[in-house]
Structures are given as structure tokens and as C-alpha cells.
């Protein structure tokens with residue numbers, strides 16, 4: 065045989081192998097009759113920190129009918145290893161995220177409390193519309209549309225197998241986490257050809273974060289962030305969180321073009337002031353289409369038009385007012401302290417320090433630079 069025919073034979077062999085694999089894949093995705101996925105999936109990871117509005121941005125995805133969304137998949141890992149440091153827990157979390165993006169739920173089953181059979185062992189399962197609808201949950205009430213409270217009542221007995229089946233029917237898989245403080249652990253995920261990974265990085269004015277953190281107990285999380293049990297951890301925790309946001313941004317820029325195209329920086333304040341414009345940008349980045357229904361829902365939820373909101377949807381208020389709230393709740397010394405801890409993040413993301421108590425309380429004085437005024441972050445992302 066000539067080299068040429070050997071080459072042709074090899075090529076033919078490879079084509080046969082690949083077609084067979086492809087056929088297998090389509091067989092798998094056909095297993096649930098009426099839910100046939102056709103496109104290669106897109107994977108979106110929302111990175112943020114505690115009390116930065118990430119639940120809301122998550123809901124923007126969760127309400128989209130094409131999205132399989134999971135809220136804080138890392139929570140069971142952190143709750144299981146409370147004595148460990150965030151630096152260590154990054155790795156199981158990264159691997160869990162990887163598995164879940166490919167709809168492999170078996171690692172998650174190991175981390176949740178109990179025997180890992182029912183999705184209700186995840187504290188936040190009802191945050192996911194996809195887990196509250198067929199094929200994950202087929203309770204008759206789920207045909208009336210997604211309602212968190214009904215879901216947590218009627219879908220408790222759905223199994224993780226059903227969750228995997230549901231996941232496979234979606235071509236957009238989205239997760240949000242506040243538990244990644246070091247972007248470099250995620251870099252291997254970009255090497256996997258099975259993932260079309262995109263990062264949305266949500267940041268918020270550190271002073272507003274501190275104000276919002278006051279009404280939540282985050283003791284366990286703070287302990288993992290710092291890996292210590294000090295009484296006075298609040299300042300160091302904020303310093304570390306701010307540093308992490310700066311480092312995420314800088315690492316993306318350092319890796320360069322390839323990553324920058326897969327990265328979208330969003331400021332909570334921009335999302336609050338211009339929810340529709342921002343959401344369109346977020347959807348476009350994620351390969352999703354805005355629908356009139358979603359546009360109405362986003363308008364309503366950011367203009368206090370939807371009643372009985374869950375505590376996760378702090379936005380069901382006049383969202384443009386919420387962003388100023390810290391200016392009345394924090395005292396001036398506290399503000400100066402946070403500005404000191406978080407100076408670099410504030411500089412980078414366009415938050416201005418206050419110079420006096422009267423400046424702090426003067427609401428006509430804008431402390432958030434418009435995105436066009438920001439040096440570097442504005443150029444690529446926030447036109």
C-alpha cells in the first residue's frame with residue numbers, strides 16, 4: 065500500500081469513528097422524546113461576591129425559557145467542609161462546575177446532605193425554573209408556570225437522574241457562584257473543547273455590599289474566606305473580596321484576547337439604572353434572545369411592580385433607588401474604612417470616594433462614574 069492510501073484509510077477510519085460518536089451523542093439527547101436539543105451548548109458562569117446582586121442576574125437567566133440555571137452549586141461543598149479554606153475548596157468547586165456544565169450530576173450527589181437521591185437535598189433547588197418544570201418535575205401544578213414556592217412544595221421528590229435528563233435538553237447552561245476568589249483555577253475549563261465557556265463578572269460598589277451584608281449572616285462563609293475564627297473579620301473579608309474582584313479582572317486582561325472575548329464585566333449599578341439595556345447585552349453575550357415577555361418581566365421586577373417577592377429578588381423594588389441606600393445606612397467613618405480596604409477595586413470599577421459627610425448624604429452627587437468615564441473597563445465592555 066502506498067503512503068497515500070494508508071493516509072486515506074486512516075482518514076476514513078477517523079470519519080467513521082467520529083460519526084459514530086456523534087450518533088451516540090444524538091441518541092443520548094433523544095432519550096427524552098419531546099425535548100430534543102439541537103445546538104452545541106453554551107456555558108455561562110456568573111462570578112460575583114456576596115450581596116452584589118448576583119441572584120438577580122441569575123434570575124435574568126433563570127426566567128429565560130432556553131436556560132438551565134443553577135444557583136450556587138458550590139454551596140453544598142462549602143457547607144460540607146466548613147473548616148477548610150476557600151483556596152482549597154476552589155478545586156472541588158471548579159470540578160463540580162465542570163461536571164454540571166456537561167450535565168454530570170454524580171459529584172453533586174456526593175456533596176449534598178443525605179443519600180443524594182432527591183434534588184430537594186440542595187437547599188436552593190427551587191431557584192431553578194428548569195428543575196421545577198418537566199422533565200425534571202412533572203407535577204401538574206408546574207404546567208401553570210414557574211413559581212418558586214409551588215416548586216419547593218411539589219418538586220421535592222424529583223431525583224438527580226431527572227435533573228441530569230433536564231439539563232441535557234437545554235443548550236444554555238448557566239451557573240452563578242460567589243465562591244471563586246481566584247480566576248486561575250478556572251483556566252483549565254477553557255481548554256476543554258466540550259465547553260463553550262463564557263464568564264460574566266458582576267461587581268458592585270463595596271460600600272453598598274457592606275451595607276447589604278449587615279442584614280445577612282455570612283459567618284460560615286466569612287470563616288472559609290479567611291480560614292480563621294476571629295471576632296472582627298468584617299474588614300479583612302471585604303479587603304479579600306475586593307482584591308479577588310480586581311484579580312479576576314486583571315487575570316482576564318493578562319491572558320489576553322481569547323479570554324477577553326469570553327468575558328463580560330457588569331456593574332450592579334449599571335444593571336440597576338438600565339436593566340433592559342444591560343440585560344440585552346448580557347443575553348447577546350450569552351447567545352440568547354430577548355423576548356417581549358422577558359422584557360416586561362424585567363421592567364416589572366425593577367420597578368416594584370411584582371408583589372410578594374422572594375428574599376432572593378431584592379430587585380423587586382425601585383432598583384435605581386436601592387443603589388444609593390448605603391449612603392444613609394453607613395456612617396462616614398465606616399465608609400472611609402471600606403474605601404481604604406477596597407481602594408483598588410473602587411478605582412478600577414469606577415466608584416468615587418466621598419470627602420465629607422455632606423457629600424455622602426447629597427444624593428445629587430453621583431459617586432458612580434459613568435461607564436464611558438472609566439479608563440480601562442469601559443473600553444471593552446461597557447459602552
Ligand SMILES: *[C@@H]1O[C@H](CO)[C@@H](O)[C@H](O)[C@H]1NC(C)=O
Nearest residue numbers: 087090091092093094097100
Ligand atoms: C432523534 O429524534 C428525532 C425526532 O424525534 C428523529 O428524527 C431522529 O432520527 C432521532 N435520532 C436518533 C439518533 O434516534
Ligand SMILES: *[C@@H]1O[C@H](CO)[C@@H](O)[C@H](O)[C@H]1NC(C)=O
Nearest residue numbers: 203216217218219220221222
Ligand atoms: C414524596 O415522597 C414521600 C414518600 O414517598 C411522600 O410521602 C410525599 O407525599 C411525596 N411528596 C410529593 C410532593 O410528591
Ligand SMILES: *[C@@H]1O[C@H](CO)[C@@H](O)[C@H](O)[C@H]1NC(C)=O
Nearest residue numbers: 357358360361362364369370
Ligand atoms: C407587569 O406588570 C403589569 C402591570 O402590573 C402586568 O399587567 C403584567 O402582567 C406584568 N408582566 C409580567 C411579565 O409580569
Ligand SMILES: *[C@@H]1O[C@H](CO)[C@@H](O)[C@H](O)[C@H]1NC(C)=O
Nearest residue numbers: 422423425426427428429430
Ligand atoms: C450636592 O451636589 C451637587 C452636585 O455636585 C451640588 O451642586 C450641590 O451644591 C450639593 N448640595 C449640597 C447641599 O452640598
